[in-house]
Amino acid sequence: MERSTRQRTAIRDAIAEAGRPLLPQEVLDAAQSQVPGLGIATVYRNLKALALDGELRTVELPGENPRYELVGHGHHHHFQCNVCERVFDVHACPGDLSKLAPRGFTVEDHDLTLYGKCSDCQRAVDKAPARSSDKRL
């Protein structure tokens, strides 16, 4: 049976406050402000448990480690910033994509990731137009 521990609460809260999908390590960093001794293994165990429980959803972007977000938003997609690499929710959807599949194939679902610059990074670029010497990451 599921217990309510300081650790579990801190993990849930960290994700709720972030408002965007977090990596296990990001969850640890955020939750440690509430529970200093928190270990990464506990974070992994709780993320898995909460996901199984239906409280969290696993967000798997191509080539990225899994992130976790609160369930609650229904069908939606994600945007990853090419600069800061953070991931954001996109509450829009191209809609019916069934016509994209080859003949004879049936489309039941889809997964879409947008890439570009988030508003913060876009603003930074606008203010300081790129010089050829600018290199990030």
Add this chain to the structure above:
Amino acid sequence: MERSTRQRTAIRDAIAEAGRPLLPQEVLDAAQSQVPGLGIATVYRNLKALALDGELRTVELPGENPRYELVGHGHHHHFQCNVCERVFDVHACPGDLSKLAPRGFTVEDHDLTLYGKCSDCQRAVDKAPARSSDKRL
């Protein structure tokens, strides 16, 4: 400068013959029939080099380890069958998705994966209609 070695040739051939995106381990298994002593590190090094070189493309599906396929088709997407789990190329594209992003965000690229039933598995379902006891995964 790029050399032509037995190993590199075997790796390239393995992927060419497969005709679908392969995992590094699958590449190793296939290429070892040509070069028995082939090591996994060499496979990784060559996959990376060939991808950098523009010969191979990395196919990263959500929650899956990276696969590699021959370049040749330009921008395209993938379809994964919910039944047989095989991955197919989709040579269609929803096009401009920039309006889906939140205000202030700039869309530069996108990644799309369709899920459903491939023609083979769809045909199988049509012939043998699902019973309520049928459960997958």
Add this chain to the structure above:
DNA sequence: GTAGCTGCAAATTCTTTGCAGTTGT
């Protein structure tokens, strides 16, 4: 009281890297 939870460290899995010997050009 006790089953579930936790932190730590060791184990796993996938991928990368250091090194000394091998090979293509």
Add this chain to the structure above:
DNA sequence: ACAACTGCAAAGAATTTGCAGCTAC
């Protein structure tokens, strides 16, 4: 010849697991 390449084993990074002590109920 000589830089690129290779196999092996060790190193990394992300995630899982074993275990003994802790804690919510």
